[in-house]
Each structure stands twice: as structure tokens, then as C-alpha cells.
Amino acid sequence: MEAFVMRSIGVTGIVEKERPEPGPMDAIVRPTVGLICTSDCHTVHGAIGDREDLTLGHEAVGIVEEVGDHVERFEPGDRVAVGAITPDWNSTAAQDGHPSQSNQALGGWKFANVKDGAFADYFHVNDADGNVAHIPDGVSDHEACYTADMLSTGFAGAENADIPMGGTVAVFAQGPVGLMATKGARLQGAGEVIAVETMENRKELAREYGADHVVDFQEGDPVEQIMDLTDGEGVDSAIEALGADETLKDCIRATKPGGTVSNVGYHGEGEFRHIPREEWGVGMAEISIVTDLCPGGSLRIRRLLRMLEQDRVDPTKMTTHEFDFDEIETAFDMMDEKSDDIVKPLIHFE
Known part of the structure; x- marks a missing residue:
């Protein structure tokens, strides 16, 4: 064969x-x-x-x-x-x-x-x-x-994000997994879904799958844009769907104390991932980081x-x-x- x-x-x-x-x-x-x-x-x-x-x-x-x-x-x-x-x-x-x-x-x-x-x-x-x-x-x-x-992984990103009914969610990267995480967040009852993406065709797909806002990281710091959209509070849940050090850090920076970061990205390069100390509450902000395959x-x-x-x-x-x-x-x-x-x-x- x-x-x-x-x-x-x-x-x-x-x-x-x-x-x-x-x-x-x-x-x-x-x-x-x-x-x-x-x-x-x-x-x-x-x-x-x-x-x-x-x-x-x-x-x-x-x-x-x-x-x-x-x-x-x-x-x-x-x-x-x-x-x-x-x-x-x-x-x-x-x-x-x-x-x-x-x-x-x-x-x-x-x-x-x-x-x-x-x-x-x-x-x-x-x-x-x-x-x-x-x-x-x-x-x-x-x-x-x-x-x-794609459905199983993307939806798992939303399932593990502990999204409150009507809560706020940021999904970093709108590749196939991220797009299904965006759809999954909507199905899980998110009140506001913020997608982070720069490619125009993926931005449009994100909107079709339920994103209320699309933040373009080439137009400014995505975390600052998310903070503006959430009146400075940050989101209840952030989903990392890319598999990169920068996006994982941004997820933590964008998540409010007591919130959840759900990682379904494939971190295929680099030996370590870094956690921003201050936004993590020097380890005590009660931000949960959950991973899944x-x-x-x-x-x-x-x-x-x-x-x-x-x-x-x-x-x-x-x-x-x-x-x-x-x-x-x-x-x-x-x-x-x-x-x-x-x-x-x-x-x-x-």
C-alpha cells in the first residue's frame, strides 16, 4: 500500500x-x-x-x-x-x-x-x-x-476554561483549534468572546464562529486591547490555542485574579515557558493553568x-x-x- x-x-x-x-x-x-x-x-x-x-x-x-x-x-x-x-x-x-x-x-x-x-x-x-x-x-x-x-481539542479548550455563564473569554490565535475554541466558548455560555488574530480570513471565521470582538496583535498590545474591552478587569477565562511562549504569557496577563488559563496549544519549540510574575500575583493570584491533550x-x-x-x-x-x-x-x-x-x-x- x-x-x-x-x-x-x-x-x-x-x-x-x-x-x-x-x-x-x-x-x-x-x-x-x-x-x-x-x-x-x-x-x-x-x-x-x-x-x-x-x-x-x-x-x-x-x-x-x-x-x-x-x-x-x-x-x-x-x-x-x-x-x-x-x-x-x-x-x-x-x-x-x-x-x-x-x-x-x-x-x-x-x-x-x-x-x-x-x-x-x-x-x-x-x-x-x-x-x-x-x-x-x-x-x-x-x-x-x-x-x-479540531472539534475535540478546540472544545476541550473551552470545557477546561471554567467559563461562567455570561462570562468573558479571550481566545489567543484563530487557527482551526482556536476557531473551535471560540465556537466552544459560545456553546459553553460565554457572554463575551474576544478572539486574538491578525489574518483577515481567520478574523472573519472567528466572527462566524461567535467572536464578539477580534483583537489584532499587529495593531497594538493584545492584552491592553482586551483590558480596554473589559473595563480594566481582564477576562474570566483565556484559551491558549497557538503553542507559544508569548501567547501563554499574554493569557496570564489578560486573565483576572481567580480566573482560568486553558492551554490546548502545541508548544513544539523552546525548552521553557515563562510566567509573568506580577500579573500572576507573584504566584498567588489564584489563576489556574489547565492543560489538555x-x-x-x-x-x-x-x-x-x-x-x-x-x-x-x-x-x-x-x-x-x-x-x-x-x-x-x-x-x-x-x-x-x-x-x-x-x-x-x-x-x-x-
């Missing part, structure tokens, strides 16, 4: 591989569509170390090709969605309420990390009953693909599919470009360079 791989740091390509085989509890899925994520780009640039011919991709939906003998809920021919994070549900971390960290930090992140990912003619899913969900008839593959990561599992995916089925959110507005699988290298390079105002590229496998 063909697979799009990281050949080594900085190098990608399409290679031939053997089709994976399922274990007793696993499934083999034939992808129909997939989405390229900026974290794939971080991986290729060495954020998690070197890899040799590792198949990339963690956002895909498709058709079940084969299942293991102990799989009970799925059979060949089923149309399914798979989370980007596929925890080991019998792990101690999962039993302790942290399935994304199963067996080790980030242990639920298997695709394109410790095993081959989804950008191939077939891909392997561990613990199929726990990590796969049927796609309802009224939900397209294109829509369902967003449940794998994209929640996975069949229950999570089913709930997100239900929101799509009931028209609570339309993530496909973020799809700016579409490519066939044989064009995936071009799509990847565009996502890496963020050229042509790309937000999210959809890959068609058939």
Missing part, C-alpha cells in the same frame, strides 16, 4: 508499505478523507525527535476493512470516525481519569508518533470498541473528520458527531483547500508554510 511518511527530520515522501494487520481487539480502516494538521508539520520538523518512514496523519475517517476476533461493535463495511488520540482504556491513567496520558505523558497519542498514522491506503486502530465511532447517516465524511482532533475515545467522538448531526456547529467552513491523495505533498507544504491563506486542507483518498 502507499503511505505518506516522514522519512527523516525535514523530509517527507510517499513510500510503499505492507498493509497492517489487526490484533484481537483492533481494526483496520480504509480512509476516505483526512485533514492535515499543523502538528504533523511540527513532527516533521523534529518536535518529538527523529523518525524513519513514519506514516503521518491523525485526522481521518473511513470504512472498516477488517476487525480482530474480539471486536464486538464494528464489522467490515461500517463507516467510522476515529479519534486522533486512541488511549489504552485499561491503563492506570485512563482509570484515573486521564486517558490521553495512558501509560506515559501523551501516551494516548499514537498515530504519527509511536506508530504509523492515517495517511495511507489503510491504517490500524488499537482497541476499536473504545476508540472508533459509527458516523450517522446525516453526517458527511468531511464533517465527521473534524471530530478526530485532545480527548479521545468512542464516547467523545459520538458526542461530537451528535453535535454535527444536530447542526450545532459546521467545521467545514475551515476547509480552504482540497486535494487528492496523490497531491498530499503539495498540501503538506502549503500547510507547513501557511501559504495561500490556508486554514485546513482536506485530503480525498478515493
